Amino acid sequence: xxxxxxxxxxxxxxxxxxxxxxxxxxxxxxxxxxxxxxxxxxxxxxxxxxxxxxxxxxxxxxxxxxxxxxxxxxxxxxxxxxxxxxxxxxxxxxxxxxxxxxxxxxxxxxxxxxxxxxxxxxxxxxxxxxxxxxxxxxxxxxxxxxxxxxxxxxxxxxxxxxxxxxxxxxxxxxxxxxxxxxxxxxxxxxxxxxxxxxxxxxxxxxxxxxxxxxxxxxxxxxxxxxxxxxxxxxxxxxxxxxxxxxxxxxxxxxxxxxxxxxxxxxxxxxxxxxxxxxxxxxxxxxxxxxxxxxxxxxxxxxxxxxxxxxxxxxxxxxxxxxxxxxxxxxxxxxxxxxxxxxxxxxxxxxxxxxxxxxxxxxxxxxxxxxxxxxxxxxxxxxxxxxxxxxxxxxxxxxxxxxxxxxxxxxxxxxxxxxxxxxxxxxxxxxxxxxxxxxxxxxxxxxxxxxxxxxxxxxxxxxxxxxxxxxxxxxxxxxxxxxxxxxxxxxxxxxxxxxxxxxxxxxxxxxxxxx
Amino acid sequence: xxxxxxxxxxxxxxxxxxxxxxxxxxxxxxxxxxxxxxxxxxxxxxxxxxxxxxxxxxxxxxxxxxxxxxxxxxxxxxxxxxxxxxxxxxxxxxxxxxxxxxxxxxxxxxxxxxxxxxxxxxxxxxxxxxxxxxxxxxxxxxxxxxxxxxxxxxxxxxxxxxxxxxxxxxxxxxxxxxxxxxxxxxxxxxxxxxxxxxxxxxxxxxxxxxxxxxxxxxxxx
Numbered sequence: 001x002x003x004x005x006x007x008x009x010x011x012x013x014x015x016x017x018x019x020x021x022x023x024x025x026x027x028x029x030x031x032x033x034x035x036x037x038x039x040x041x042x043x044x045x046x047x048x049x050x051x052x053x054x055x056x057x058x059x060x061x062x063x064x065x066x067x068x069x070x071x072x073x074x075x076x077x078x079x080x081x082x083x084x085x086x087x088x089x090x091x092x093x094x095x096x097x098x099x100x101x102x103x104x105x106x107x108x109x110x111x112x113x114x115x116x117x118x119x120x121x122x123x124x125x126x127x128x129x130x131x132x133x134x135x136x137x138x139x140x141x142x143x144x145x146x147x148x149x150x151x152x153x154x155x156x157x158x159x160x161x162x163x164x165x166x167x168x169x170x171x172x173x174x175x176x177x178x179x180x181x182x183x184x185x186x187x188x189x190x191x192x193x194x195x196x197x198x199x200x201x202x203x204x205x206x207x208x209x210x211x212x213x214x215x216x217x218x219x220x221x222x223x224x225x226x227x228x229x230x231x232x233x234x235x236x237x238x239x240x241x242x243x244x245x246x247x248x249x250x251x252x253x254x255x256x257x258x259x260x261x262x263x264x265x266x267x268x269x270x271x272x273x274x275x276x277x278x279x280x281x282x283x284x285x286x287x288x289x290x291x292x293x294x295x296x297x298x299x300x301x302x303x304x305x306x307x308x309x310x311x312x313x314x315x316x317x318x319x320x321x322x323x324x325x326x327x328x329x330x331x332x333x334x335x336x337x338x339x340x341x342x343x344x345x346x347x348x349x350x351x352x353x354x355x356x357x358x359x360x361x362x363x364x365x366x367x368x369x370x371x372x373x374x375x376x377x378x379x380x381x382x383x384x385x386x387x388x389x390x391x392x393x394x395x396x397x398x399x400x401x402x403x404x405x406x407x408x409x410x411x412x413x414x415x416x417x418x419x420x421x422x423x424x425x426x427x428x429x430x431x432x433x434x435x436x437x438x439x440x441x442x443x444x445x446x447x448x449x450x451x452x453x454x455x456x457x458x459x460x461x462x463x464x465x466x467x468x469x470x471x472x473x474x475x476x477x478x479x480x481x482x483x484x485x486x487x488x489x490x491x492x493x494x495x496x497x498x499x500x501x502x503x504x505x506x507x508x509x510x511x512x513x514x
Numbered sequence: 515x516x517x518x519x520x521x522x523x524x525x526x527x528x529x530x531x532x533x534x535x536x537x538x539x540x541x542x543x544x545x546x547x548x549x550x551x552x553x554x555x556x557x558x559x560x561x562x563x564x565x566x567x568x569x570x571x572x573x574x575x576x577x578x579x580x581x582x583x584x585x586x587x588x589x590x591x592x593x594x595x596x597x598x599x600x601x602x603x604x605x606x607x608x609x610x611x612x613x614x615x616x617x618x619x620x621x622x623x624x625x626x627x628x629x630x631x632x633x634x635x636x637x638x639x640x641x642x643x644x645x646x647x648x649x650x651x652x653x654x655x656x657x658x659x660x661x662x663x664x665x666x667x668x669x670x671x672x673x674x675x676x677x678x679x680x681x682x683x684x685x686x687x688x689x690x691x692x693x694x695x696x697x698x699x700x701x702x703x704x705x706x707x708x709x710x711x712x713x714x715x716x717x718x719x720x721x722x723x724x725x726x727x728x729x730x731x732x733x734x735x
Contacts, residue, residue, distance in 0.1 A: 368594055380577060384578040415677050417580065417583055417681075492668050497678055
């Protein structure tokens with residue numbers, strides 16, 4: 001069961017207003033009204049606002065999303081106690097029992113929708129939920145994504161259902177890229193490969209993806225119930241009444257669990273979070289994740305679960321503080337391939353950086369933060385340019401920041417080492433020879449006299465200790481408007497090393513080697 | 515429980531300058547003198563090449579190509595060129611924590627209260643602040659390690675020919691606590707190897723006069 005655009009629903013916006021929820025400057029969810037105006041998930045704030053000027057923009061609040069999802073999960077619990085939440089907005093459960101009770105998958109799907117609709121009705125989002133029923137949870141999720149209201153994939157037809165879907169739905173961008181270039185753009189093509197070949201080429205993770213593509217149960221065949229000593233539990237004394245106290249404990253608990261799993265070479269894909277109060281009330285929730293759950297992800301989910309419980313409706317709220325918190329890994333896989341570092345590794349630090357950048361952009365405007373981009377050029381300031389960080393996704397690897405090939409020549413460029421200070425505003429200068437006359441460059445690119453003294457911006461005259469040049473740079477000679485002819489010099493005067501430029505008969509300091 | 519590394523690595527040639535041979539998280543370093551900008555970039559290069567994100571605030575004239583040549587990874591470099599003085603403190607505070615090293619050139623209009631709060635926050639979040647002191651500007655932040663570049667000599671440029679190839683300088687280290695014993699070191703910043711991979715190394719040309727006064731035996735464990 002999936003409720004698309006849950007972040008927007010959670011924010012309380014009615015579906016007939018144009019609202020978009022943003023995270024790190026990118027749209028994550030929109031209302032149907034905004035979608036009519038072509039505001040799409042993944043766009044940047046400015047583009048979205050450009051397409052829909054009336055757009056109301058809200059920052060994402062994951063805690064709020066989890067809290068408001070709690071009543072939906074509660075409604076689903078009437079079908080079966082073991083509800084699996086993937087993330088706020090998407091949940092699933094095994095349907096064999098409930099299906100029998102409702103006499104058929106279609107009837108079950110309808111019943112689920114009715115129950116969820118009852119919760120969504122007061123918000124005005126009735127009818128927005130989508131239900132998918134299938135043999136495996138991956139297939140069911142794809143079915144829910146495609147469904148208009150509900151879609152049932154008959155038993156044994158999962159492979160046929162999945163076949164026309166593109167390989168990008170596997171959520172493994174590197175694998176999808178390779179498959180596309182090998183000429184296998186759909187899941188059906190991928191599934192047609194021999195499993196042994198897939199393992200040989202793509203490894204264990206590829207084998208898992210292959211099973212998904214074939215519509216098979218994604219649980220790898222060699223799992224057993226994880227041993228009980230992997231569970232991490234703790235007592236809270238005094239009982240925690242507030243979410244942040246419990247969340248603080250949860251963080252160290254999640255780290256402990258992660259460490260235990262890592263020590264055994266395992267990673268968790270489904271975790272059961274159990275919270276118990278002084279009065280014996282118990283909330284258990286299964287959380288599932290596409291890949292392995294990192295410690296931070298588990299801690300987040302504990303916070304969501306507790307937030308939803310402690311701050312939920314009066315009917316479901318516990319009557320006492322939480323005394324026990326336990327994390328039980330429900331489904332584990334051998335940790336291989338997609339292991340995240342303790343702090344989340346590279347992507348986590350890139351995420352943190354992107355969030356900080358977004359905050360600064362919020363203070364100063366989207367173009368106040370810039371990132372470098374390799375351009376190539378002769379002048380000191382031309383080789384690397386700066387672009388607004390709003391135009392770039394910092395969390396993705398960028399290929400345009402490195403010099404294309406370090407050894408390749410760029411004729412006429414100012415030699416390395418490059419100057420550390422490049423003056424943007426004109427810094428005028430004057431260069432005179434021994435007799436006091438201004439030094440110039442002839443048409444044949446020769447100095448009229450040896451430079452003797454340099455003065456920068458009308459300041460003190462400094463004796464020239466060394467120099468080299470002129471290095472001519474003639475640009476855009478074909479365009480009379482834009483043509484520039486200038487000569488560059490390196491000069492050391494009074495202990496300072498500068499890069500000077502002479503154009504026409506004017507000298508100025510282009511850069512200082514400081 | 516595993517702990518995040520308490521120090522950030524620096525380029526090999528800079529290890530002798532800093533107490534403990536590395537940048538301890540949370541400190542404030544000030545760089546001044548004729549080659550201040552280049553030395554500041556060289557300080558950034560160590561952590562950046564090791565994977566840290568670095569930010570530069572309020573240095574609009576920074577030569578980014580020079581940063582790349584000294585070893586700063588451009589993929590993890592972010593610049594806020596010119597924040598208005600009123601929001602300077604808020605901007606740096608937002609960046610501290612997510613960015614392991616922040617290079618800043620605070621102007622006189624930054625208040626003392628702001629500066630102290632910033633130092634406290636960077637200590638708490640584990641970021642290193644590198645303060646670039648321009649000639650004539652009064653230092654704003656309280657500094658743990660002070661690096662002053664002196665006696666800068668360029669090699670390679672002659673009378674009418676050649677080009678700037680290598681720069682030799684003397685760096686005077688002072689500061690408080692562990693760096694309190696002032697010391698000096700000679701160094702080539704931009705050595706004669708040139709090219710995009712130019713790094714700060716001990717010279718291969720001629721032996722340097724060893725004017726490094728010995729450190730006390732205490733080392734960071």
